[in-house]
Amino acid sequence: MNFTHSPNETVLDRYTICRGIGIGGFGEVYFALSQAGKEVALKRIQRNLAVELRGVSHCLNLKHPNLVSLHDICRDNDDQAWVVMEYVAGKNLREVLDEADPSGRVCRATVQGSQGLPSGLTMDEVRRWFCGMAAGTAHLHSAGLVHRDLKPGNLFDDNGIIKVGDYGLSKFISSSHRSGHTESVGTLHYMAPEIGRGQYGREIDIYAMGIILFELLTGRLPFDGETPQEIVVKHLTDTPDLSTIPDELRPVIAACLQKNPTDRPKDIPTMMAMTPWANENVQSATWSPNPYGSSSPNRSEQASQPTKPQPAAPTRPHVASPAMNAAAPQVVLSHPTSEEPIARAIRMSFVDLKQWWQNLERSPGSKFVIVLATVMILLINTHWLVPMLSLIGFFYIPYYVIRHVVLQIAEPDTYVHTHDQHRRAAHVNHAMSPGATHMPNGPHNASAPTSRPLPVPARLSKTQMRQMLRQSLAQRTRTSMAAEWTTSGMISLVVAATLLLISSVIGLRNSVVSPLTIAPYVWMACVVWLGSFGLLGLGKAWESSEGDGFTRRLSASFLGAAVGVIAYLLADVLMVPLDQGLSRDIDATRLPMTFYQGSGVPKAAAMMAHFAVLFALLRMWKPVDPLRRARLSLWAVSVAVVGEWIVHQMIPVPQPAGMLIAGGIVVMTQMSAPWVKTDSVAALTST
């Protein structure tokens, strides 16, 4: 392993390097001594990664017996960033698991040491590692931090105390973190499915803990594969096989590994309550049922008192074993964020302000005075603040909406992430393939433990790919779905305006333009937009599964009925005659009186029935399906027009308005509904 600094070199003017320990995703780690002889681990941040020092103090001041202490983050004379942290002499869990069986498959006696199956660690050891990890991570969560990179390599055994390391680093160390090019560092085997969508809630730590518990118990990973794609697909779609897990731990692992973050235990106390260790003191790594309240030093110190003497852990080897990371390829995920820069700057300023406020060491009384003074200052200045903010809002809000719409037309947000997830997997695979010479984030040290060559990737079958995309779509929050619907609705408004313009120019080319002549076009545009907007809403509920045709037809027919009624009322308001084209096709005397007036003009019931039957007849989930074959299918438009003509034979409505409305709805829906170009996704997964 090639380290930049050699033993006896002094760095940061006060630490003498003793030896290199290992090289990880962020850079080299050294064991060093301070001038006074304090042992420290120094991490030299490499690969030109930007170090965000904002908010670092929040991490630096965390104290917990189950967390590796972070002493400082500083820069040397070459502006190179270094992380100074507590040196942990014991082994990390990766080493423990690998050393138990060099093949990577741990074969120790299992639960209670009695069954002797090929399996993970003994139950006592599992409990010790798991509870220590839970206690340390719960403390991070209580401080508002998410670890983001929980994995066996970041869990240490320090003389019997389990410590969680590397926390906060992925938050503060990233290339262009704020400018949105590189978002996170992590290991595929422990990555929650939602990370692909840029979600980094505490649920991702709970997911990783579920994986680690599985691995502790079985020595295996629940989602493993030959290629990064395979692993990602398994995270997204596979149900883990929990048959070898002891009964008492099966529910907690099943809950932690839920694909949807909201289905997982909401926090670590809830997760621990599902284990047999909820109220138990587990050696020094005490799991306290109320870890979120344990931030005071006294409490932490109490927690660090061992309840029984622990055997000293063997000293870790001086140099990390190359096998150590072999099972865990590391990747840098690239996540193009579409957050508007001004909005992002404002959000970050609020985050900073919140952190400053939380770290402000003032009595509650003085804090109250500060709040009061701020409110007073704001109130006194309202005479110029309100107009100024209104002016900014006047320009900013339309800009924000237009930007969002334009981006959404270019490539709808959620689908970018879905698509991007595959691109990343393909990219990672390329970086890790035998011929690749670099990691995605910079120069790659050939001796670094991350360069595990992988076989040529397997191509996903079409069904697998669709299943994976549907799974990914199913995991969106209601808010993001509502946002997508609104955006699609706005796009359809633009399409409606265009259709209105084109149709009225063609229709009125030889007539006088007056409110009366233009009203039918406005009416049609409104009905088309309404039908399309309703369908886009239904599409949000439909797109996450292949679905059941009958239920879909039924819900579409309800929407059709609503469209029919509104069309009728709107025609009345706009004074659009509803008998146009009827006398040509239909014998008015044979029409049912409940549906039609004597002259053959349709009543509300006829309009309602017509569109309800039409919507039930056509497979309306096709034009809104993001996985449809083409963005705009003219075949689907023709089917809609012909279908409308058939329905017109039974329940007539004005023509050609009826056919134009049916065709218009299908065109507009397809133009506004998100679309994943599945062909290119398939190609990317096999890059």
Ligand SMILES: Nc1ncnc2c1ncn2[C@@H]1O[C@H](COP(=O)(O)OP(=O)(O)OP(=O)(O)O)[C@@H](O)[C@H]1O
């Ligand atoms: N505080 C520490 N004390 C002792 N050894 C450490 C400490 N921090 C890290 N190490 C060791 O240094 C080596 C490199 O660690 P590092 O955290 O950089 O890599 P990693 O965890 O494998 O990857 P990543 O940083 O991408 O998660 C590992 O062998 C790790 O066990």
